[in-house]
Amino acid sequence: MAEPAQPSVAAHSSHSSSAGRQGHSNVLTSYDPRTGEIVGNYAVMGSGEVNRIVRAGAAAEKWWAELGFAARKRWLLEWKRSIARRASELVELVCEETGKPEADAAIEVMLAVENLDWAARNAARALDRRRLGSTWLTRNQRASVGHLPLGVVGVLGPWNNPVFTPMGSIAYAMAAGNAVVFKPSELTTGVGVWLAESWTRLAPNQPVLQVVTGDSGTSASLCRARVDKIAYAGLDDGAREVISWCAQTMTPVVVERNGKGTMVVHVDARLDEAAEAAVFGAMANAGQNPTGIQRAYVADSVFDSFLELVIDQARKLRPGADRKASYGPMILESQVDVVRKQVRDALARGGKAVVGGMDSIRDPYIEPIVLAEVPEESLAVTGEAIGPVLIVNRVSDIGEAVRRINAVGHGDAVSVFTRDARGVEAVAEQLRVGVVTINSSTAYLGIPALPFGGVGEYGQGHHHGEPGLREFSRTLAIARKRYQAPVNLSTFDRHTRHLRTARTFFRLRHGR
Known part of the structure; x- marks a missing residue:
């Protein structure tokens, strides 16, 4: 693993920047978005360095895969404890690179560790070889299915949750027996380096987890390095x-998008609980x-009451x-302009700012903004x-809410607030979302056993x-002949009596 490089030229005045010679960047500088102070300087790795690291990962993966589930579990639990x-x-470090309050950063780290613990403890149950049943035609065969490692998995991490989100790929890929090459976001490079170094301290001669640092060129190099899968968030x-880069080498991709989900508030919902969850979310x-x-999306009869509760809670918040x-602040500077554009468009189309508005956007902070009655064609939708923007729209009933959610098609998660918990499960099946x-x-x-993923272009994999563990595995089915079948149809030298017997059993089994 490369040591952080020292800057050779002055850094730009942005959250992260790179500077180099002859148009090629060689230094990446990470900044605290709250103060502009430098957090660290890191090498911008090119394709040669990335390929070397991937080759080292492939060699380490052979050792790691051969350990088996029980030994890998012991290693991963020791890493968890570390x-x-x-x-x-x-x-x-998370606070410095993202500007998050300490409590939020601590929760993120705890959730990440919980996922590492769950993946380590459950990989064998989900992936180890198990016997399968057979039919009367193949009762002389013993069938089984198991899941083997893919090899080397590349993980491209996001900037908004730089520990929790990538750990949802790193931990599951490693528990399945793969080596991992982690490319953290340019804005949170230090977090990625810390995670890789924590593994290196545990197993200095086995680079099962390595980090590559750099910009989008480094990400492209990792996608083209012929790893066995790429996980992107x-x-x-x-x-x-990423999908385009991976297509060049036919590398499969699992994608998690950065958008947000939707809430549905039914007429019988506990409005105080729903408002609290909406504002926090x-x-x-x-x-x-x-x-x-x-x-x-709020039922018409409770819309005004719900909106009043949301307004009261949102006004208490302060970045x-x-x-x-x-x-804290917006981590990615360009997103401030995205928020500004979306809010402006929502207001221009007739939406109402009931908390905050355009004046709430003070880079790098954005005060809470609550918009009501925003047209569905607005950019904000x-x-x-x-x-930190919440849209509250009125609907006639839960059916209209379902239609609107499916029409927008973000495919992430939907939260439904109602006292009829059993009845809403039927509604859930009408939604084209992952959770x-x-x-x-x-x-x-906080439920590591619960898989999540989007639908359509907003979520692949x-x-x-258990689906997260299988995402980083390949399936191997094995069938073994145990004895000579009394009725053998798998030959050109079929006995006429065998075929008559098979037809008789077939009619008795399926024709009545």
Whole structure:
């Protein structure tokens, strides 16, 4: 693993920047978005360095895969304990690179460690070889299915949750027996380096987890390095770039987008609980949580009451850099302009700003913004939602809410608030989304066994749970002949009596 490089030229005045000679960047500088102070300087790795690291990972993967599930579990649980013992260091680094309040960073680290623990403890149950049943025609065969490692998995991490989100790929890929090459976001490079170094301290001669640092060129090099799979989390434009790069080498991709989900508030909902969940889901982490809330569709009869509760709660929040701040700054500078554009468009189309407005956007902080009655064709509804903005729209009933959600098609998560918890499960099946929660919003993130993923272009593959483990595995089916079948049809020298017997059994089994 390369040591952080020292800068050779002055850094730009942005959250992260790179500078180089002859048009090629060689230094990446990470900044604290709250203060502009330098957090660290890191090498911008080119294709040669990336390929070398991938080759080292492939060699280490042979050792790692051969250990088996039980031994890998012991290694991963020891790694988990190491991270937990030094969690305060990681929390501080997350705060410096993202500007998050300490409590938010601590929760993120805890959730990441919980996923590492679950993946380590459950990989064998989900992936180990198991026997399968057979039919009367093949009762002389013993069938089994198991899941083997892919090899080397490349993970491209996001900037908004730089520990929790990539750990949803790193931990599951490693538990499945793969080596991992992790490319963190340019804005949170230090976090990625810390995670890789925590593994290196544990196993200095086995680079099962390595980090590559750099910019989008480094990401492209990793995608083209013929790894066995790429896991990407981030913005839509980045996802399309990654898919395009991977298509050149036919490398499969699992994608998690950065947009937010939707809430439905039924007529019988506990409005205080729904309002609290909506505001938290929309505003936590400055609205930069991909599992948060973008819109709330509220039944007409309770719309005004719900909106009053939301307004009251949102007005109590305050962004800032101090410990009492509700949330921190926008981590990615360009997203401030995206929020500005979306809010302006929503207001121009007739939406109402009931909390905040255009004056709430003070780079790098955005105060809470609540918009009501926003037209569905607005950019604030159709666009990628990142920022502390909540849209509250009126619907006639839950059926209209379902139609609107499917029409927008973000395909992430939907939270339904109602006292009829059983009845809403039928509604859930009508939604084209990956996750539906009832009477809670983001709490499902604390359930590592629960898989999640989007639908359509907004989600390819799954993270977490058993599907998350299988995402980084290949299936191997084995059938073994145990004895000579009394009725053998798998030959050109078939006996006429065997065929008559088979037809008789077939009619008795399926024709009655």
